[in-house]
Amino acid sequence: MAGAGLRVLHLGKFYPPASGGMESHVQTLARAQAALGAQVEVLCANHAVDGQGTSHEFHGRSPTREDWDGLVRVTRLGRLASVARMDVMPDLPRALSRALGRGVDVVHLHTPNPTWVLALDVVRGLPPLFITHHSDVIRQKVAGALFKPFEALLYARARRVLATSEAYVPGSPLLRAFRSKVRALPLGLELAPYLQPSNAAREAEARWRAEGPLWLMVGRLVYYKGLFTALEALTRVPGRLVVVGQGPLEAEARRRARALGVEGRVTWAGYLPPDALVGALRAATALWFCGNARSEAYGLSQVEAMASGKPVLNTAIPHSGVPWVSLHEQTGLTVPVGDAAALAAAARRLLEEPGLAQRLGHAARERAVAEFRHDVMAWRSLSLYAEALGRPAPVAAPTALRLAETA
Template sequence: MIRASAGLRVLHLGKFYPPASGGMEVHVQTLARAQAALGARVEVLCINHAQGGDGVSHEFHGRSPTREEWDGPVRVTRVGRWASVLRMDVMPELPRALLQALMRGVDIVHLHTPNPTMVLALDALPWLPPLVITHHSDIIRQKVAGALFRPFELVLYTRARRLIATSSAYVPGSPLLKRFRNKVRELPLGLELDPFLTPSPAALAAEARWREQAGTPLWLMVGRLVYYKGLFTALEALTRVSGQLMVVGVGPLEQEGKARARALGVEGRVTWAGYLPPDELVGAYRAATALWFPSNARSEAYGLSQIEAMASGVPVINTAIPHSGVPWVSLSGQTGLTVPVGDAEALARAARRLLEEPGLAERLGQGARARAVEQFRHDVMAERSLALYAEALSVPWEERPRGTPAEGRS
């Protein structure tokens, strides 16, 4: 695989890139780095999420500059944003930056969606190198915007050689993926697991500190504080089970979440940790009794924080979101427990089982770590992705859209 990928030129088009927080952002960085380690020449083109260079939240909607940098062997171009209007980013420099990246030589363009700005930019190009799209999630909540944007998606998804679903469970519920079912392939998202499997001294120190501060049981939530994460369900469940809830993340629902915690009488039992540096986050996982993952919509298609918890040997309590990869990542009875969507009592009952049933939490934690190592390592994901690229590059002429050049373009 290393010899086959040596010199392969890959351009990832993400929305944002770390230190911006978020599952898609972490995935793009992890995949880009892992592909580069296998010998590919990898670039990332994305939106500059912040005015400065150290912001972690992409809720910022002001003006940011364009800048280029290197993330190890990965070249990263963060294109400046002038404004954000109705979730569309105004980026006058994007066409030039995209053309410059293509002119440096690209064998595969890998787009990560939902990503309206990049979709429109690619639609405007008369030709493209072979295109692969990872479909991270359907547009669920913004129904009107999604319907208006669908024709632009269809144009690009028609041009793509391959479409990647993060799990086979997501495909039957996605009208867009079902329409192009013959081009869909599965690529489970992976992570670099070593920081969780063999924690650093700083992570172990953080674990001890979190244990001392929070006591036991410690329930953990990790992710952006947005509508589909189920924050309010978790707060209501906390009224029915003992322990402390640590909420790791930032987002537009933080203040409403704090108000809800006060109204429910659990304000003193919730720690709003905000964004945590890597070692602090590893320590929080290790100190936790379980990860609560009560997401409530198919906008949550996967859940990378589940894998982080699993690699840390921590059981996951997730939800049975129909046609989502969430309950596939952590399997009920093997690596955690799965409860109905939006059911605070069921979430609390599952948490109490971990406290009351002898050996259950330990058994699920061991199963969680084993599944993470077997299925979700970053190097395995990278090798699978390069195999998918090879398949896309070998697509015969009759599978290509009409009216496109034959010389390595689709």
């Protein structure tokens, strides 16, 4: 097998059922690497106080616990506190020492992640380090500036720094500083639930379809998702906006919807179980991906929509992978950042131009299958490890998938 015998330790912020793109990526990559024969372990913070819920906002002290996600050993470190996005985890030194003591060939860190960066900065004799740079620190300018020397120190020790797309590299001072060791590793997903939906997903789709034109947003309700732009655009198009996610801006967004007069056409769905989300994606006319800052570096929900055969309306965030994931006039339509009128015009095109939504959706599904499958991502990651470590490259590349019918 491609990863036979390789021992990989992933260091993440949190792990599902905690919500979030980085969290789902760590799980997908860890599972897929294990399926290719690697021995995979994950260390992360325990988001849950009582073992329940998906939000990783701090609500009190959580315990340390260890479990298995299939073939992946997962240690969730208890949190004592969370200060300026840094998690205080008293068991971290001991848990890291135990994990390294079991034998590790590759340590794979996912950033931004100040807790782990500071912890690894003081570890000597660290195994070969790989860092997936999910995004720059954009909004927290003061904290980011104070943290930058510690981050640079660790990046200098890394064998490879992995960007989620080549498009993100030119706009990132940190990635540019280490350009010689930067490689691209596009994020991928397990696509089977979208290509071959369950009966429960089809039943959920039927319920959503009764709503008429359906526009979908998926993600945490935070500033860089562009939710207010979407609400303003909704005033100019027919249909219902379904907002899937939770976060600190929900109350303000509800007030904004009320002020704009669209409160009755917005569904605040919160967290949706996987089958219900697949059903909503299949029923939707399009995904609205309205990111407004480079904190939005990629957008895995775009891949979910594309695999479901749906076009994506995304934004031209400079030096972000967002418009690279879904391509303008090929798999969706790209509009300027923060431009509600342009977003509404793109949405109306999907409703008014015969065959446009179907053409874009079909191409979106093809691109998802070719570029964003979990096994393709895992094989690429193992190949990058091998190249940096001077080992033979994995020879068993994933075989092509026949495009599944989703109609």
